[in-house]
Amino acid sequence: xxxxxxxxxxxxxxxxxxxxxxxxxxxxxxxxxxxxxxxxxxxxxxxxxxxxxxxxxxxxxxxxxxxxxxxxxxxxxxxxxxxxxxxxxxxxxxxxxxxxxxxxxxxxxxxxxxxxxxxxxxxxxxxxxxxxxxxxxxxxxxxxxxxxxxxxxxxxxxxxxxxxxxxxxxxxxxxxxxxxxxxxxxxxxxxxxxxxxxxxxxxxxxxxxxxxxxxxxxxxxxxxxxxxxxxxxxxxxxxxxxxxxxxxxxxxxxxxxxxxxxxxxxxxxxxxxxxxxxxxxxxxxxxxxxxxxxxxxxxxxxxxxxxxxxxxxxxxxxxxxxxxxxxxxx
Amino acid sequence: xxxxxxxxxxxxxxxxxxxxxxxxxxxxxxxxxxxxxxxxxxxxxxxxxxxxxxxxxxxxxxxxxxxxxxxxxxxxxxxxxxxxxxxxxxxxxxxxxxxxxxxxxxxxxxxxxxxxxxxxxxxxxxxxxxxxxxxxxxxxxxxxxxxxxxxxxxxxxxxxxxxxxxxxxxxxxxxxxxxxxxxxxxxxxxxxxxxxxxxxxxxxxxxxxxxxxxxxxxxxxxxxxxxxxxxxxxxxxxxxxxxxxxxxxxxxxxxxxxxxxxxxxxxxxxxxxxxxxxxxxxxxxxxxxxxxxxxxxxxxxxxxxxxxxxxxxxxxxxxxxxxxxxxxxx
Numbered sequence: 001x002x003x004x005x006x007x008x009x010x011x012x013x014x015x016x017x018x019x020x021x022x023x024x025x026x027x028x029x030x031x032x033x034x035x036x037x038x039x040x041x042x043x044x045x046x047x048x049x050x051x052x053x054x055x056x057x058x059x060x061x062x063x064x065x066x067x068x069x070x071x072x073x074x075x076x077x078x079x080x081x082x083x084x085x086x087x088x089x090x091x092x093x094x095x096x097x098x099x100x101x102x103x104x105x106x107x108x109x110x111x112x113x114x115x116x117x118x119x120x121x122x123x124x125x126x127x128x129x130x131x132x133x134x135x136x137x138x139x140x141x142x143x144x145x146x147x148x149x150x151x152x153x154x155x156x157x158x159x160x161x162x163x164x165x166x167x168x169x170x171x172x173x174x175x176x177x178x179x180x181x182x183x184x185x186x187x188x189x190x191x192x193x194x195x196x197x198x199x200x201x202x203x204x205x206x207x208x209x210x211x212x213x214x215x216x217x218x219x220x221x222x223x224x225x226x227x228x229x230x231x232x233x234x235x236x237x238x239x240x241x242x243x244x245x246x247x248x249x250x251x252x253x254x255x256x257x258x259x260x261x262x263x264x265x266x267x268x269x270x271x272x273x274x275x276x277x278x279x280x281x282x283x284x285x286x287x288x289x290x291x292x293x294x295x296x297x298x299x300x301x302x303x304x305x306x307x308x309x310x311x312x313x314x315x316x317x318x319x320x321x322x323x324x325x326x327x328x329x330x
Numbered sequence: 331x332x333x334x335x336x337x338x339x340x341x342x343x344x345x346x347x348x349x350x351x352x353x354x355x356x357x358x359x360x361x362x363x364x365x366x367x368x369x370x371x372x373x374x375x376x377x378x379x380x381x382x383x384x385x386x387x388x389x390x391x392x393x394x395x396x397x398x399x400x401x402x403x404x405x406x407x408x409x410x411x412x413x414x415x416x417x418x419x420x421x422x423x424x425x426x427x428x429x430x431x432x433x434x435x436x437x438x439x440x441x442x443x444x445x446x447x448x449x450x451x452x453x454x455x456x457x458x459x460x461x462x463x464x465x466x467x468x469x470x471x472x473x474x475x476x477x478x479x480x481x482x483x484x485x486x487x488x489x490x491x492x493x494x495x496x497x498x499x500x501x502x503x504x505x506x507x508x509x510x511x512x513x514x515x516x517x518x519x520x521x522x523x524x525x526x527x528x529x530x531x532x533x534x535x536x537x538x539x540x541x542x543x544x545x546x547x548x549x550x551x552x553x554x555x556x557x558x559x560x561x562x563x564x565x566x567x568x569x570x571x572x573x574x575x576x577x578x579x580x581x582x583x584x585x586x587x588x589x590x591x592x593x594x595x596x597x598x599x600x601x602x603x604x605x606x607x608x609x610x611x612x613x614x615x616x617x618x619x620x621x622x623x624x625x626x627x628x629x630x631x632x633x634x635x636x637x638x639x640x641x642x643x644x645x646x647x648x649x650x651x652x653x654x655x656x657x658x659x660x
Contacts, residue, residue, distance in 0.1 A: 279637035307609035
């Protein structure tokens, strides 16, 4: 494993260094990969340049989302899945999105101890990313981080998130294939329906399948899947049993992922999902740019002048906003 | 009290009806006030027109924010405060912002039973508003709803929110004067420091002051206030004891509000706060308009074309966003 969590020292010497960094990442240098993800995560000003350099490698990897409640065995499953994918000769990237407190901005989770298994494997990149209070827990930088790993030659990128409602929906919008992990006796099946997980899961993994209640959980999920209406040719979510802690069922998970990938390609769905994802990413970047432009007006005289007029009742805030947008466009 | 929660029947006949509605609200018709707040809350297309008609009445009322943890006695305190303000001859508006589930959009709280005390008083308007999942619990429509109540002749508008971190900060940004309610034995003093409440509270109310631990709570708060650095002429938060359920200490709260209002005016702070508030409101409206414009591109060919290029690696998403913004401006 290349632990790309280490923040390489010294500032990037801006534009001159980006092509070199990308070249080194392409050659498999984990420090260059780490540096690029740090640049992406920090929203550094060279970000558009990094994105431009990485653009040709978009779509090189299958992006697999992995989500589920705390304690369901996500890290263990990810670890074993990495092992299985390596055995098939894949280069693998892992992005573990940590939920962070909105008050401190710091990551709460960071325990990747089990990942030490891959510590000597140069074909695996692992990175924890903070969700930085971004709604739903998926870092806004995640799509670009995926692209860094694609540039570094990963065939599969696993994106692991704690599942809490909105997060599952976000990981699904980012992933080609979404795995939802459940465990017996956690009431997850009902929670899944409530949180709309049924709509986004491509593969359900019932982990800890040696526990009491595993059959009931599988049955519940199967029942819910049967209730869902789907047209001919539509994907029917797979249900896989696993005991990740004993490395059991991992090949079945990998097989389900492959099967879904085949389906995506045969039905033109891979292209459709990736274009929708790109559209969302473009929109988010465009909105961020507009927000920054409006924010920059705070230091000027235009916004304060308009605000004073609104405060004294001379104009209304909608007219003021129109005025502001007109000034922004000129 | 005029219960302006009732949604008047029938659609507004658009632009023609707005001036008439505002005229009737100005004359004190509670149904017209209710209708205008509904228009504001629903984001109706006549909203800019409503805002334009109400603009001249901006700043007519003192806006008092009232926040605190559940169970601290917010509704009881609001109720008694309304009574005290009425006794002074003020017209009073109350906006109770209800937290709502992000999944259903429905209001969880809605129990305004105690407000029945004012049911026969035409000088009081009371309205519950949903926070509609808006981050922090303050409805995006609240500033305009305040303006409706100002237009209806209210001298004081009380904005009541459940205090959960971000909400306090939002209510403070909306209010001229912010009251933070605490109760003994709830560990609120420490929570207050954690959540940054100390910075936003103009007046602390220690409610249920007959309970054990009230002295300790007052002492804790006083101690924290003493630690805060403030320059000469800066406002020092007041601490008031109350037992709202027995109507005790209410005049002291009203006196503290008056004192803060005097300070605001003497130091030019009222004008400064209101201009900052107007600036934030203008920014939010402008950003909303831009978001809508970008969203409208989803139905066109521009965004899908760019998304396809990004997905196939021909361009990067930053370049695509630039392109999109250029097209938006033309």
